[in-house]
Amino acid sequence: MTATTIAQCLKLGTAALRQQDVPNPRFDAQLLMSHATGFGRLALLTESERPLSAEEQAAFDAMIERRCKREPVSHIIGRREFWSLDFHVNKHVLDPRPDSETLIAAVLGCIENKAAPLSILDLGTGSGCLLLALLSELPNARGTGIDISRPALDVCAANAMALGLSDRVRFLQGDWALGLSGPFNVIVTNPPYITDQDMGSLAPEVARHEPHGALSGGLDGLDAYRRLIPQTPRLLDPNGFIALEIGQGQVESVGALLTDSGLEIDGIHNDLAGIPRCLTAKPGK
Numbered sequence: 001m002t003a004t005t006i007a008q009c010l011k012l013g014t015a016a017l018r019q020q021d022v023p024n025p026r027f028d029a030q031l032l033m034s035h036a037t038g039f040g041r042l043a044l045l046t047e048s049e050r051p052l053s054a055e056e057q058a059a060f061d062a063m064i065e066r067r068c069k070r071e072p073v074s075h076i077i078g079r080r081e082f083w084s085l086d087f088h089v090n091k092h093v094l095d096p097r098p099d100s101e102t103l104i105a106a107v108l109g110c111i112e113n114k115a116a117p118l119s120i121l122d123l124g125t126g127s128g129c130l131l132l133a134l135l136s137e138l139p140n141a142r143g144t145g146i147d148i149s150r151p152a153l154d155v156c157a158a159n160a161m162a163l164g165l166s167d168r169v170r171f172l173q174g175d176w177a178l179g180l181s182g183p184f185n186v187i188v189t190n191p192p193y194i195t196d197q198d199m200g201s202l203a204p205e206v207a208r209h210e211p212h213g214a215l216s217g218g219l220d221g222l223d224a225y226r227r228l229i230p231q232t233p234r235l236l237d238p239n240g241f242i243a244l245e246i247g248q249g250q251v252e253s254v255g256a257l258l259t260d261s262g263l264e265i266d267g268i269h270n271d272l273a274g275i276p277r278c279l280t281a282k283p284g285k
Contacts, residue, residue: 006033007048009057013064020068028073029064035077036060070204083133088158092151094214096129100190100245102277104133106269107186107243110280115140116185121235122146123176123189123228126214128156128169130188135165143169144184146176149211176228182235190245191224193217221247222254229257233283241266241282251276259284 010029017025030041036059039047052060063076072095074080080089082096083104089095111118118141122131125145135143147153153171160166174180194202194215206215217223225244232242242263246254255265263281271277 004051004057005049006037006039006044006052009033009052009060010044010048013060016064016068020070022067022070028067031073032063032067032076033060036063070208072205072209075209080127082129083136085129085133085136085163087127087129087132088155088162089127090155091209092149092211093127093155094210096127099271099277100130101133102269102271103130103188103190103243103245104137106267106278106280107134107188108137110241110243110266111138111186114138117141118185119183119237120144120186120188121177121180121182121184123187123232124148124191124214124224125156125171126152126190128159128171130190131169132156132159132163132165134186134188135168136163141168144180145169145171146174146180147171148173148175149213152211176224177231177235180231180235183237183240184235185237185240187232187236187240187242188244189228189242191217191228193221193224193245193247193250195219195221195247217247220253221250222257225254225257229254229263230261233262236283238283241280243278243280245278246276248275251279254279 010033013029014026036056066076074089074095079086080095083101087096120141120143122145125131125147128145131143131145135141145156150173156171160169192215194217196219199216258281262284264284265281267280268276269278
């Protein structure tokens with residue numbers, strides 16, 4: 001790519017991304033330019049005729065090339081925003097999704113006293129985004145994050161450190177809740193729930209660059225729920241609750257697994273598109 005100014009590079013970068021059918025090519029080019037120059041998106045407009053240094057242009061060109069191969073922007077720049085917090089992400093963890101903020105809102109809505117000294121368990125913690133977002137809102141809570149992936153736990157630890165939450169959280173390698181002791185006031189989880197059939201239609205950014213073990217839920221998308229839900233009642237405080245992210249159309253099937261394990265469904269929480277995205281449940285009477 002040969003260009004000298006921010007505007008010229010953005011134009012060529014956008015065209016290159018559009019040619020590869022990258023969604024939102026202009027927006028992605030701006031994000032990558034912001035990362036290359038350190039300018040915010042507004043400054044990219046006001047400084048549009050500023051010449052790029054050789055280093056800035058080389059960095060931008062390299063990032064555009066990676067994005068043309070459908071590598072996610074978050075992996076290229078190394079971070080993703082979730083619940084107004086910045087999280088480090090890489091190929092070992094799922095990108096935090098806006099839909100998962102539904103779970104955060106649901107949990108906070110179920111907690112009357114935000115200053116209480118709560119204990120929170122996050123099963124399949126991934127980047128740690130759910131647990132760390134909750135700890136950022138609950139100043140006296142402490143958390144435990146479990147993941148089977150050691151590289152994912154390294155990402156969690158880095159995020160906790162960056163957010164100043166390391167002193168209130170621990171991350172452990174484990175197979176869901178096996179061998180874990182409670183009680184916990186809150187259990188949260190966003191398990192893999194994509195069906196085998198739908199795995200074949202994922203966008204290249206997801207299919208090629210995110211961990212399949214954190215996505216694939218088996219033939220009907222429920223394999224992880226069948227394993228983890230029966231493990232949770234013994235870990236819950238009698239007055240505690242569990243919040244689970246679910247896929248589209250899974251309310252009844254996941255709800256049945258909860259009730260079969262002695263839990264009582266407490267709420268169904270919709271995402272911004274009106275799709276049920278989270279179930280909350282408490283110990284049955």
